Amino acid sequence: MVIPLVDVHSSPLMNIQLPKIIQGGMGFGISDWRLASAVSRLGQLGVVSGTALDAVLARKLQDGDPGGHVRRALESFPFPRIVQRVLDAFFVPGGLPSDTPYRHIPMHTVAGSPEARELCVVGNFVEVFLAKEGHDQPVGINYLEKIQLPHLPSIYGAMLAGVSVVVMGAGIPLTVPGILDSLSKHEPAEYPVVVNGVDGKFEIVNVPFDPSSLMEDAQCPSELNRPDFLPIVTTEALASILLKKANGSIEGFVVEGPLAGGHNAPPRGKGALNDAGEPIYGPRDDAKLEKIKNLGLPFWLAGSCGSPEAMVAALDAGATGVQVGTAFGLCTESGLLVDSRRELVGQVLSGKAKVFTDPVASPTGFPFKVADLKGSLSEEAVYRQRRRICDIGFLRTPYRRADGKIGYRCAAEPIAAYVAKGGAEEDTVGRKCLCNALAADIGYPQRLSDGTLEKCLVTMGDDLVNIGRFCEGDNPDFSAEDVIRVILG
Secondary structure, three states: OOOOOOOOOOOOOOOOOOOOEEEOOOOOOOOOHHHHHHHHHOOOEEEEEOOOHHHHHHHHHHOOOHHHHHHHHHOOOOOHHHHHHHHHHHOOOOOOOOOOOOOOOOOOOOOOOHHHHHHHHHHHHHHHHHHHOOOOOOEEEEEEOOOOOOHHHHHHHHHHOOOOEEEEEOOOOOOHHHHHHHHHOOOOEEEEEEEEOOOOOEEEEEEEEOHHHHOOOOOOOOOOOOOEEEEEEOOHHHHHHHHHHOOOOOOOEEEEOOOOOOEOOOOOOOOOEOOOOOEOOOHHHOOOHHHHHHOOOOEEEEOOOOOHHHHHHHHHOOOOEEEEOHHHHOOOOOOOOHHHHHHHHHHHHOOOOOEEEEOOOOOOOOOEEEEOOOOOOOOHHHHHHOOOOOOOOOOOEEEEOOOOOEEEEOOOOOHHHHHHOOOOHHHHOOOOOHHHHHHHHOOOOOEOOOOOEOOOOOOOOHHHHHHHHHOOOOOOOOOHHHHHHHHOO
């Protein structure tokens, strides 16, 4: 297939004018609706993180929905019976007592449950609705392909709220373009979920989702806007595969290198580590930008791109602009706890900030960037003191049990439980419960049976050490507007 060359400044994107800056989608609620709204209002593309929005919604409601933002958004949700069920299950007027644990949400499974599906749709709707409220600029949402089970209800909920762009990384999302086509018409869709087989091989199980199951006696909404799709790629080969094999249109790419925060693609070498214990990346891991440019679609560079110099270099390479995460993750509109944000910026200003690419922290097996933050799971003593539990479950992987049924395991769960499910004990070494840690990052830590709170684990890109460019003197507070102003020069 020959893909014609086009001027990237006459984009095939339907829903957005080409921004020079895409704000990265980070964590559970680091890139929340306030941050995305602020960036979009400034003429760039604000993006909410689509990870675990059902859990975030449930905990906000159990805290009493301060400010009433969730309930205000729910007034516009098209299926009122679902809204009432969600409120009945999770809303606590005035909030839970400080010594009461959060109620657990239903975990996602291949078979699915109405409760999990409904909460997921509503959580994604609320976050996008609030990010779009009060302005007419486009808003995007970011998903991790590896978290496969919630994808269909998540995407549909975001589309009900009018999301303009879907960004997805950490995998090869070949079927997402066709899913966007189907869901825009309220038609059933399936997502191919990877299941570990009994013999060590992998199988694909197609998980269905039918929007009509949500509608009950409500009137079907009119046809929804089909969002633009921007997959995150690390190489030109992956970009080419997506264009050739995806089941629908792709409107552009985010090209991300190993300096970016969050999950990084594993190195293409033999898995060697440097003296600090970090994965070693080499020339084979660098995307060939000329080849990506020749694919003829807009693209944005990501990974230590939060500077005017990086913007100029990106434009010179033929990119439309850059995606920036770390700088926005530390601005005042970020969902990160204020104390954590200020401590990290203070470390930068004093020359003490450090980021470690941990090869084993994530249960996904992908390298994961970790910021050095006192009292967090980045400290070995804090990590070893934590009792292993798996009570949120977004990073569980399906596996085929000996009896033929599908089970679920996570390398960060209790070791004995993981091994009993057929997992290898060596895969548990150093694994951290990102679900609980990332919820703690934004002020929703679970209270454990002994009265203690789950600890946080903050991810930042290598560009953390340069965040001082956005600060005035030793003031650790800077805004999304400051980030955009500095990067655009």
